Amino acid sequence: MERRKVDILCVQETRWKGSKARSIGAGSKLFYYGVDSKRNGVGVVLKEEFVRNVLEVKRVSDRVMSLKLEIEGVMLNVVSGYAPQIGCELEEKERFWSELDEVMESIPTGERVVIGADFNGHVGEGNTGDEEVNGKFGVKERNLEGQMVVDFAKRMDMGVVNTYFQKREEHRVTYKSGGRSTQMDYILCRRSNLKEISDCTVVVGERVARQHRMVVCRMTLMVCKTKRSKIEIEKKTKWWKLKKEECCEEFRQKLRQALGGQVLLPDDWETTAEVIRERGRKVLGVSSGRRKEDKETWWWNEEVQDSIQRKRLAKKKWDMDRTEENRQEYKELQRRVQREASKAKQKAYDELYTRLDTREGEKDLYRLARQRD
Numbered sequence: 022m023e024r025r026k027v028d029i030l031c032v033q034e035t036r037w038k039g040s041k042a043r044s045i046g047a048g049s050k051l052f053y054y055g056v057d058s059k060r061n062g063v064g065v066v067l068k069e070e071f072v073r074n075v076l077e078v079k080r081v082s083d084r085v086m087s088l089k090l091e092i093e094g095v096m097l098n099v100v101s102g103y104a105p106q107i108g109c110e111l112e113e114k115e116r117f118w119s120e121l122d123e124v125m126e127s128i129p130t131g132e133r134v135v136i137g138a139d140f141n142g143h144v145g146e147g148n149t150g151d152e153e154v155n156g157k158f159g160v161k162e163r164n165l166e167g168q169m170v171v172d173f174a175k176r177m178d179m180g181v182v183n184t185y186f187q188k189r190e191e192h193r194v195t196y197k198s199g200g201r202s203t204q205m206d207y208i209l210c211r212r213s214n215l216k217e218i219s220d221c222t223v224v225v226g227e228r229v230a231r232q233h234r235m236v237v238c239r240m241t242l243m244v245c246k247t248k249r250s251k252i253e254i255e256k257k258t259k260w261w262k263l264k265k266e267e268c269c270e271e272f273r274q275k276l277r278q279a280l281g282g283q284v285l286l287p288d289d290w291e292t293t294a295e296v297i298r299e300r301g302r303k304v305l306g307v308s309s310g311r312r313k314e315d316k317e318t319w320w321w322n323e324e325v326q327d328s329i330q331r332k333r334l335a336k337k338k339w340d341m342d343r344t345e346e347n348r349q350e351y352k353e354l355q356r357r358v359q360r361e362a363s364k365a366k367q368k369a370y371d372e373l374y375t376r377l378d379t380r381e382g383e384k385d386l387y388r389l390a391r392q393r394d
Contacts, residue, residue, distance in 0.1 A: 025227075028068045031064075032063070034061065037053050037062050039055060049069060051065075052065050063086050075088055081124060082116075082117075087128075095133060095243075096132035097133045097242065098128050098132055098135070101138065136207075140166065140170045142166025143167040144171055144181055144207070145160070146161060155180070156183075156184030156186070159204060160202075177211075178213075179210060180215050182221045186221050191223075206233060207236070217243055219240075223236055256307040256308050257307060257308045272301065328357055332355060332358050338350070338351075
C-alpha cells in the first residue's frame with residue numbers, strides 16, 4: 022500500500038478466523054471477518070489517516086463486509102466482497118448476492134459506495150445492451166457469473182469501473198495462473214459518482230499475491246461546501262425618516278386615525294406603544310434585515326461619485342443596445358472610475374497623515390484607535 026500509494030484496500034480470501042481489527046504496521050489497520058481458517062474471509066485495510074474516520078463496521082459474513090467512513094463531511098461506504106467460485110453450489114451463490122443486496126439497500130442513496138470484490142466472474146469485452154453500467158474494455162467473453170455482476174450493477178444503479186478505462190490487456194487482466202489469464206476482480210461505484218474516478222488500472226509486477234493482481238482506482242471525492250447561513254438581523258423601523266417634514270406629517274395623521282382621532286394618548290401605554298410601532302412600520306417602512314458590509318468609502322468625493330453614476334448609465338445603455346460603440350464607452354468609463362477612485366483615495370490618505378502629524382490630529386488619532394478597537 023505504501024509503495025503503490027493506496028489509501029484503502031479491499032482484501033479477499035484472508036483465511037483469518039475471527040471478527041477483529043488489528044494494526045499491521047506503518048499505522049495501517051486491518052478490519053476483517055472470517056469463520057474458517059482454511060477458506061474465505063474478507064477485510065478492509067485503511068491507512069493511518071483514515072482509521073479515525075471509521076463510523077461503522079458491518080461484518081455480514083465471511084464473504085461480505087462493509088465500512089462507513091466520514092471524509093471531510095462526505096460519507097463513504099467501502100464494501101469488500103468475495104463471490105463463490107464457479108464450481109460452488111447455486112444456493113451459496115444466491116446467498117452471497119442476497120447479502121450484497123442487503124448491504125446496498127441499507128446505505129442511503131446520498132452516500133458514496135465503492136465495492137472492491139473478487140466476483141469470480143467475467144463481464145466480458147464489449148457492452149452492447151449494458152452501456153449504462155458496463156464499459157467496453159473487459160476481457161474475453163462473459164460467463165454466467167459475469168452476468169450476475171452486470172445484473173447486480175443494474176439493480177443498484179452502479180458502474181463496473183474497470184471496464185470504462187482503455188488499457189493494454191496486461192493492465193486489465195486481474196488473474197493470471199499458468200497459461201490462463203482473465204478478469205474477475207472488479208471495482209464498482211454508483212453511476213452518479215463515476216465522474217469522481219479519474220483512473221482505474223491493474224498493478225503488474227507485485228508479488229504479494231501469486232495469482233491475483235491488485236486493481237487500483239483513483240477517486241477524488243467532491244466535497245460540497247455548505248453555504249454559510251446569513252445571520253438574521255432584526256428588521257428595524259426607519260424612524261430616521263421622521264426628520265423629513267412630509268414623512269412626519271403623514272405619520273402624525275395616520276397615528277391619529279389609528280387612535281380614533283384623539284389628540285391625547287390613552288392611559289394604556291402598552292396598547293398605545295404597539296399602535297405607534299405598527300403605524301411606524303406601515304408609514305416609514307422597515308429595514309431589510311440584512312447586515313450591510315462595511316465599505317471603506319469615506320474617501321469618496323464628488324468626482325468619484327459622478328464618474329460612477331455615468332458608468333452605471335453607460336452599462337444600462339450597453340445592456341439595451343449591444344453595439345461595439347456602447348461597449349467601448351462603458352469600458353472607458355470603467356477605467357476612468359478606477360483612476361478617479363485611486364486619486365481620491367491617495368489624496369484622502371495624504372491629508373489624513375498630514376493632519377495626524379499635527380497637535381490637532383492627536384485627538385483624531387485616539388478617535389481612530391477607539392473606532393478600530
